[in-house]
Amino acid sequence: LACALRRNKSLRVLSLKLNYVTCDGISILSDALRINSHLHVLNLNSNNIGRRGAFILAEALKVNKSLRKLHLVNNDLHEEGILGLKEVLKINPQCSITLSDNIGVFASRMHLDVGARKPTATITASVFSHEE
Secondary structure (H helix, E strand, O other): OHHHHHHOOOOOEEEOOOOOOEHHHHHHHHHHHHHOOOOOEEEOOOOEOHHHHHHHHHHHHOOOOOOOEEEOOOOOOHHHHHHHHHHHHHHOOOOEEEOOOEEOOOOOEEEEOOOOOOOOEEEEOOEEOOOO
């Protein structure tokens, strides 16, 4: 899949929802995302990416400027991983990231205004702690 994604010139939407993608899989996928310039929507909902995987994905998204929507619902990202992804939006403001149902210590919506000349980037997060 990663090899095909590197060469892709037509695929715009990719759903890997419920595919048991772990941090190792994200590492391979992230290498392809650094090269791919055609994918607009990536659904990684309900996998097991984890906080380390979130950081790996964030690094790829700092390079990839074509992705517009990233779905990361229910991925055990924790607050640290979510904050790492938030940093991406300063560099890649056209991307929106959905983060509902991830383990962390804060909840609600986070909006990041990255400047008047660029569109407003948004992370939508409903994040719940196991302690709640």
